Amino acid sequence: MASLNPLAPSFSPSKLTTSVHSQHHSPGAGIPGPSAHGSCTQNNLSAPAHRITPLTQSFIRLSFLNVCSLRNKVAEVADILQQHNFDIFGVAETWLDSTTSDSDIDIPGYCVIRHDRPVRRGGGVCFYFRSGLQVKPRPELSDDNIESSWIEVKGRRRRQLVGCFYRPPDEPILYWQNFEEQLHRAFVDNPSITVIGNFNVNVSTPYPPCPIARKFLELCNCYGLTNHVHAPTRISPACPSGTTIHLILSASQDISECHVLPLTISDHFEIEANLHLQVSRSVSPQEVERVRAQRNTRSVKLCEFRRDVSSAGLDDFTNTRDVDTMWASWHTKFLAVVDKHAPIRYVSSNRKSHPPWSDRELHKLNQRKSQLHRRWLRDKGNQNLHVQFKQARSSARNAYRRKRNDFFRAQCAASSQNPRKLWNVINSVTNRKRNNRTCLESAVANYIFGQAIPSLRAIIRHLESKYPEEQEKAHMVDELS
Structure with a gap:
């Protein structure tokens, strides 16, 4: 009895931090199995359903990168998706054509939707999205006048349209008319819109001196779209101070934690953000292993804890002489006090995996x-x-x-x-x-x-x-x- 840890959430000796849905525990041992999404019972210990299920998340990790030829950088893109655990990854300048099949750019665990440039070499956009997400391609929203691709992500309460765009630097002014028509077509279908892409328009200052940039931002504001990228996304010898040409456009309340990450696979920087959309998706065993249960001991008031322990009647064994029954009674009473002052919470360890050749x-x-x-x-x-x-x-x-x-x-x-x-x-x-x-x-x-x-x-x-x-x-x- 002395070797058992009374703070553990089960009868068996364990640490304060236990892994959820672990293969080393069965549902009868106090840890829920893969099908137990509703509640968690551990020797009269219960927790709310939203704390223990990793299948529901309140946001989508969204990212965009201009790769400049995807065919020879599929391995690098796969490493980025694995390390940062993105749900939706937009790619511009894929440089793909009809001679490249989807299997040539396949990444395990993700589905791909692409829109290649129909005539000349270069350009093109595509989406990588996690296979567990409920995503529907929307090719009817795109056309051959603009290099773009649209998908519809199904959430628990609403649907979100996400579009990926690439505008070449030498595109004529007619592009913005076609862009407005496509944006209007998507807005009529679903007002919840998020647009990512490389528009080759520098919007790095609050009031861009470029008339094209000012007209572009005014056009986006008409549809309730706000730019969330404010740091330089590309550094070139022509503009050493940097230009902000990769954008994430959405309603202000839909995007949070937008960052610019410099990468080594392209002279363009990667942008990422959290898209607030509650979705349900399947989780791989590796992700489930990263969800841990631990007790919140930061807010424990020791004086109240000692008083409750003293008044819990832990030494009352008058009704039985069996040692196991006495231990179960003491353990249940003590855990009731511990749960009151240090409840269990379920968190993710957020450990990033590295490729095997990293040293x-x-x-x-x-x-x-x-x-x-x-x-x-x-x-x-x-x-x-x-x-x-x-x-x-x-x-x-x-x-x-x-x-x-x-x-x-x-x-x-x-x-x-x-x-x-x-x-x-x-x-x-x-x-x-x-x-x-x-x-x-x-x-x-x-x-x-x-x-x-x-x-x-x-x-x-x-x-x-x-x-x-x-x-x-x-x-x-x-x-x-």
Whole structure:
């Protein structure tokens, strides 16, 4: 009996902090199972339903980034989504076309909706949204005159339209007329609108001297949309002080905690915010493990606690002689007092996961980059600090890619004798599913990792003899060689 912790929320010895929905506990042991969303009972201990269910959240984590070619940066985008746990992620300048399938840019745990530029190269927008969210694509709200994409997020009490836009710098003045028509079409359908995107219009000052920027903000105000991004979102040699061209437009009460985050995968900065919309979504086991139960001991008044313990009758064992019954009676009475003064609350640990190739060197490079960026933001006229920040950003980007490549090379070398593991590594690098792999890619991969075909000429002969449909691609390889 002396070894048991009386402050634990169950009879078994445990710490003050216990994990909810843990696989090591069963519902009968005092921890609710995955299907117990309504209440939590732990030896006569109950808690409100909203404290224990991680399936309901009062806001959506929203983000936007101009990536400048998504195809070769899918791994970096996947790392951002994993580290920051975004629910909706808008991307501009995807540079995708009909030759790129959705499986080429697939990220596990997320669905993708894209709108490619129909004619010339570049441009394009897309959405990544968590697969557990109830999202409906709204292609009827978009048109070919503007690079945009719309989705509708279903909340518990309302629906929210979210649009992602990209406006090229050389777009004519006719763009704003088309933008107003599209905005009006969305507003008639649903007044709850949030717009994110890169409009290439600098709105960094309260009253922009640019007439286009002033007209743009007045147009947004007509529909009740307010810009929530006020820090520079891109630094360029032409404007070392920074320009605010990436915007989050929504009603003032719908957005909170808007931040600008400098990243290393693009010369554009990432913007993020919380969109206030109560939604229900499925939660992965990793997220459930991060929800913890702990007692709130900050507001305990020791004098009142001692008085209640003394008057609780903890030493009254007149009705029984059984040791287990006596312990259960004492434990129940004592927990009733503890629950009154230090109730249980359920919180998230907010632990950010890092990629497996992250180490101390990469952490120091990112710290150095962040320090120089903060110093340069305080003194934007200092060109020396600007140059040092760009060098540190390049060093961090190159180190990240080098360590990532070394990690996958080591994984391939370790799996060289196991084809199944090897293909899992290849698919994780290329973000392609097994059934979308072409014969040419299989042959080239086999050649690279030394599994079957010894030379590039052998690849060509192998394709011509076994896969007639790939002869054209094989001749292309022959010309390149």
